[in-house]
Amino acid sequence: MSRDAPIQPAPVFDETFNLRLVDLFRWRRDVRRFTPDPVPDRLIEDLVAIAALAPSVGNSQPWRFVSVETPDRRQAVIANFNACNAAALNDYEGERAALYARLKLSGLREAPVHLAVFCDRATQAGSGLGRKTMPEVLDYSVVAAIHAFWLAARARGLGVGWVSIIDPLELAASLETPPDWKLIGYLCVGFPQEEHQDPELERQHWQAHLDENDRLLRR
Amino acid sequence: MSRDAPIQPAPVFDETFNLRLVDLFRWRRDVRRFTPDPVPDRLIEDLVAIAALAPSVGNSQPWRFVSVETPDRRQAVIANFNACNAAALNDYEGERAALYARLKLSGLREAPVHLAVFCDRATQAGSGLGRKTMPEVLDYSVVAAIHAFWLAARARGLGVGWVSIIDPLELAASLETPPDWKLIGYLCVGFPQEEHQDPELERQHWQAHLDENDRLLRR
Numbered sequence A, B: 001m002s003r004d005a006p007i008q009p010a011p012v013f014d015e016t017f018n019l020r021l022v023d024l025f026r027w028r029r030d031v032r033r034f035t036p037d038p039v040p041d042r043l044i045e046d047l048v049a050i051a052a053l054a055p056s057v058g059n060s061q062p063w064r065f066v067s068v069e070t071p072d073r074r075q076a077v078i079a080n081f082n083a084c085n086a087a088a089l090n091d092y093e094g095e096r097a098a099l100y101a102r103l104k105l106s107g108l109r110e111a112p113v114h115l116a117v118f119c120d121r122a123t124q125a126g127s128g129l130g131r132k133t134m135p136e137v138l139d140y141s142v143v144a145a146i147h148a149f150w151l152a153a154r155a156r157g158l159g160v161g162w163v164s165i166i167d168p169l170e171l172a173a174s175l176e177t178p179p180d181w182k183l184i185g186y187l188c189v190g191f192p193q194e195e196h197q198d199p200e201l202e203r204q205h206w207q208a209h210l211d212e213n214d215r216l217l218r219r
Helices: A015-027 A041-051 A069-087 A094-102 A138-155 A167-177 B015-027 B040-050 B071-089 B093-100 B137-153 B168-175
Strands: A064-068 A113-120 A159-163 A181-189 B063-067 B113-120 B159-163 B180-192
Touching: A015 A138, A015 B015, A015 B137, A041 A064, A041 A138, A064 A138, A069 A094, A069 A167, A113 A138, A113 A167, A113 B113, A138 A159, A138 A181, A138 B015, A138 B063, A138 B137, A138 B180, A159 B040, A167 A181, A181 B137, B040 B137, B063 B137, B071 B093, B071 B137, B113 B137, B113 B168, B137 B159, B168 B180
Parallel strands: none
Antiparallel strands: A064 A113, A113 A181, A159 A181, B063 B113, B113 B180, B159 B180
């Protein structure tokens, strides 16, 4: 079952690539405004295969990428988001509530592609290696795969938005996924209407950048 | 507090970059064998700043990168790993136990740089946005930052190994970090002795690649 990749010399990542890679991190955005242009199926399939190059604890590869396609399932996801978002709005008051209400927090209606990404917590792959004291690393492997998907998508001109304002158990019920699959992230994917270097939540004055968290601490 | 980056035109990520990016995902490895060469302080600082470009829920930027430097603290981390690894070995029997015992599961003694990466769960940044129904996304933001660090490090020729065979509460006690900081990952960083395209756990026949997990499912 191992990949039959021929043995290659290790690539050199030169200065030009390194600068471009930082550009990619800098311009990867959480996208919520999509054009109606369809996304080729093959592109999403390629990106999932790239995401599967992510690190996973014990080489467990626990990611499960599910494309949500039927209109009734998409409608259930939108209803799920709307209910959770209304409940979240209730937690804020005054100006903060007004600002929250103005934020666009998902592109579920517009995005041509919906992906629900799960962690298969029942997987036997990896034989439990590295999961005894910090079992949550299995979930973290899926986060790394989502991040890899996101970066590779952005490099191909595709936008990704991660929706966490969602009831994960209700979502799993809507999608009829196996009981041991834990939802890690729900992604909207499509071509972005606009491109930005700064996060929308900075631009909208919800949360500024915190320089102090860019720094290494020492012990 | 916002970054004073000048407004730039969005970069174009061409085919050459995209191919190299896939090479980077393919050649990012969990490294456990390091050369004794020191790693410039400035390089680690730069990589932490790049990691801080990762996505975070509500723009909460909850990552806290701690360089573990004093000999007594490093010794405590090694003792922590050794105890947890011995306990983990007890879970396996027969050939599996023999193989587990032969695996090199950390480079804690050799790595010139140790980084403990935490999530500050008490952060007020982001004002709770996106954390009501899936509060674990705060931790996931830190995972994305670690993955960004890892990729950027590899592109500069540095190896990173993620150690999860560790007692996180004992580690936090050793480092005297604030009580609300949850350990997400412990990283060994240094220049690698060797470079590989395939994971060590595949090479050592612990866990093969699973082609079926590279594929998109549909609902």
